[in-house]
Amino acid sequence: MPMLKAINGHTGCSRIEDYLEKNGRALMRDFFNLSWDEVEDKGLDTALKNEVEWALEMDALRHDYGNDTPWKGQRAIAFRHYVISPDPSDSIGLEGLRELTHAWVKKHFSDYQVAVIYHDDNKQRIPHAHVVVNNTNLATGRRLHIPNALDMNRSLQEIAKEKGLSAFSNEMPKGRMGQSDPRNPPRPQTRQAIYINHSERGLLDAGAYSWVSDIRNRVSVAKVLSRNEGEFMRILELMEVEVSENSAHAPREDWIFSLADQRSKKVSGERLGMTFGKIALTERFERIGSYHPDVASSRAILSMATDAVELNDIAELGSLAKTVETNARYSIGSSADYGRRIEALQRRMDREEEPRAASKCAERIEELESAMEYATERGLIPERTARNAIRNGGAERWQYEPRSRQNGSQRAVQSASAARQRERERQQGGRSR
Incomplete structure (x- = not known):
C-alpha cells in the first residue's frame, strides 16, 4: 500500500508552488475546484492547465474569508501538504498514481481547492504525488x-487495496527490553550514535519515504543547535515534532518523538541512535564544551530546516541533518576546520598499513568533503572561527528564552567582573582617605 506523508503549511502558497514546480521537474499537474477542474473540465484541452496560477487563487480565497489570520493564538494553517508515495514493488505508473490520488482527493476534499503535482525525482524514478489543499471550505467558508x-x-490504504496494490510496511519492530534489576541498569538499545535498522535501510535504499528517518533528521538539527532542554523543546516545536516521556515502567528513561500531524508514528530517542536518547541528550546539555555552531550559522541552519519541513523537502532536510551531524562529530566551526580535519585524516590514511583502517579514513574524508561542499554552498559556516567570541560577559548566544535568563558562564564572568570593580573602588577609596 502507498505511504501518506502530511505536513502543515503556515505561509502563502507561492513558496510551495515554486518548490514543487522549480526546474521543470513537475511531470504533470492536476487541479480541483480551481480555474481548472479535473471533473468539470474533463475533455477540454489540457494545455489550459498551464495557465492556472493555483497559488494565487488559493491565497486570494483564503484571504477573502479571513482564514490566513492566527487561530486561537496559533499560526494559521494556510494549507495542508500531503505526499502519496506508492510501494516500489507495485511498479505503479503515472496514470495509476493519478487514479489513486484522484479517488482519495475526491473522498476527503471535494469542497476544497486542491493542486496535485507529480514528481519522479527519487532514486528509482518512482512517481509520487504532492497534494496541496487550501484551508478554506468552498461551501461553508470555514x-x-x-x-x-x-x-x-x-x-488511502483502503482505496489502494481496492485497486489491487500491495502492502507497504513502514512499522518499527515490535517489542521492548524486559525489566531488569535496578542495581544493574539495563544497557541502551544500541551503542551506535545513529542507528538505522533493516526495515528503515530498505526504505531508504529504495528511495522511499521513512517517517523514522524524517523524525531523526528533525531531531538531529534540534540537538546540535540546542544548549539546554528548553531550547531543544522549542526547536522541536518549530520542526513540528512532539515529545513525550516514555512509560514509567520502561527500563531506561527516554523521550518519545512523533510528527505533529502523524501522532501515531512514534519512536523512542534511543531507537534513533544512542545520541538521540534522553540520557545522552541531558548529558550533552550539561557539558560546557558541547559543540554548537556560532550564532549566524545556527540561525541559517534553523531557517533552512524549518523551510524544508514546511515545504516537505525531505531530501534537503536529510542533507542538512547529515551535514550538522558531521560538523558536530568533527567540531567544525569554520571552513578552515574542514581542511585541517581532512589533511589530518589524509596523513593518517597514508601511514595506515591495515586496509580496513585506511578505508575508514577514506570514508571520513568523503564525509567531510560532502559536508564542506553543502555548508559552503549554502553559507552555513564562516570561513574562519571568530577569535574574540568570548568578551565582555561570555560567549555570544542565540536562544529563545528571555534575554534576562543568562547561562552559568555568563553569570560567572559578570560576577567576577563586578567583584574586580568593587575591589578597585575599595582601593581607590582607601588611597583618597
Missing part, C-alpha cells in the same frame, strides 16, 4: 479541520 490524521492514511 477552515479545514482534520479530526484524526490516522483516518486519512487508513482511507
Whole structure:
C-alpha cells in the first residue's frame, strides 16, 4: 500500500508552488475546484492547465474569508501538504498514481481547492504525488479541520487495496527490553550514535519515504543547535515534532518523538541512535564544551530546516541533518576546520598499513568533503572561527528564552567582573582617605 506523508503549511502558497514546480521537474499537474477542474473540465484541452496560477487563487480565497489570520493564538494553517508515495514493488505508473490520488482527493476534499503535482525525482524514478489543499471550505467558508490524521492514511490504504496494490510496511519492530534489576541498569538499545535498522535501510535504499528517518533528521538539527532542554523543546516545536516521556515502567528513561500531524508514528530517542536518547541528550546539555555552531550559522541552519519541513523537502532536510551531524562529530566551526580535519585524516590514511583502517579514513574524508561542499554552498559556516567570541560577559548566544535568563558562564564572568570593580573602588577609596 502507498505511504501518506502530511505536513502543515503556515505561509502563502507561492513558496510551495515554486518548490514543487522549480526546474521543470513537475511531470504533470492536476487541479480541483480551481480555474481548472479535473471533473468539470474533463475533455477540454489540457494545455489550459498551464495557465492556472493555483497559488494565487488559493491565497486570494483564503484571504477573502479571513482564514490566513492566527487561530486561537496559533499560526494559521494556510494549507495542508500531503505526499502519496506508492510501494516500489507495485511498479505503479503515472496514470495509476493519478487514479489513486484522484479517488482519495475526491473522498476527503471535494469542497476544497486542491493542486496535485507529480514528481519522479527519487532514486528509482518512482512517481509520487504532492497534494496541496487550501484551508478554506468552498461551501461553508470555514477552515479545514482534520479530526484524526490516522483516518486519512487508513482511507488511502483502503482505496489502494481496492485497486489491487500491495502492502507497504513502514512499522518499527515490535517489542521492548524486559525489566531488569535496578542495581544493574539495563544497557541502551544500541551503542551506535545513529542507528538505522533493516526495515528503515530498505526504505531508504529504495528511495522511499521513512517517517523514522524524517523524525531523526528533525531531531538531529534540534540537538546540535540546542544548549539546554528548553531550547531543544522549542526547536522541536518549530520542526513540528512532539515529545513525550516514555512509560514509567520502561527500563531506561527516554523521550518519545512523533510528527505533529502523524501522532501515531512514534519512536523512542534511543531507537534513533544512542545520541538521540534522553540520557545522552541531558548529558550533552550539561557539558560546557558541547559543540554548537556560532550564532549566524545556527540561525541559517534553523531557517533552512524549518523551510524544508514546511515545504516537505525531505531530501534537503536529510542533507542538512547529515551535514550538522558531521560538523558536530568533527567540531567544525569554520571552513578552515574542514581542511585541517581532512589533511589530518589524509596523513593518517597514508601511514595506515591495515586496509580496513585506511578505508575508514577514506570514508571520513568523503564525509567531510560532502559536508564542506553543502555548508559552503549554502553559507552555513564562516570561513574562519571568530577569535574574540568570548568578551565582555561570555560567549555570544542565540536562544529563545528571555534575554534576562543568562547561562552559568555568563553569570560567572559578570560576577567576577563586578567583584574586580568593587575591589578597585575599595582601593581607590582607601588611597583618597
